Amino acid sequence: MEQFKVNNPQVARLICKFIPSQCPFERDIALFGRQILHIPPLCKFNPFYEEFVSLRFRALCYLADECGEDISHLLV
Template sequence: MNVSHSTIEDRSVSTWIWTEPGNIAVENQGNHHRSKRRFDLLQPLRQVLDNMDVRDPELAHRLCEMIPAQCPFERDVKLFGCTLFHIPPLCKLNPLYEEVSNLRFRALCYLADECGEDVSLYC
């Protein structure tokens, strides 16, 4: 039995449904309970980013350069002292922000721990 093959097949069904303890709603219908699951179209991409293993120094440098170290700041756009509109922090607009920032962190750890490089340039 090929473990990785069967694992991938088993995961393909669950990749489109994302459930967290806070996101499951339970309906009480008589004597039985039915749970609703939230459909998450980005879950396959989330899994790819979370499972991405950084083992190439060139890729790690590229990731650290491309992904910002912190969330871009929010601002108010004003004209003649009157606020026209508010731009929220851009990380709140990116549904994959946590996965991308975790990928950047793994790249930094790889460069520092495995390659022994100084990563203060990227901080």
């Protein structure tokens, strides 16, 4: 995935849309309004996590630097 070059604005936007900015697996489990379990973010255990984050960062940089787009709405 490190060799993938982001050189198309549509592809860069798609990458930013599908790769979340934060780990989506962290959860709090509640029962009757009381938290009974907290599941920590497990993304760090995924061997591809760093590569996905790097790809999203390259896509954001491409949109901001090369295309001159406002990426503030993509950072959340």
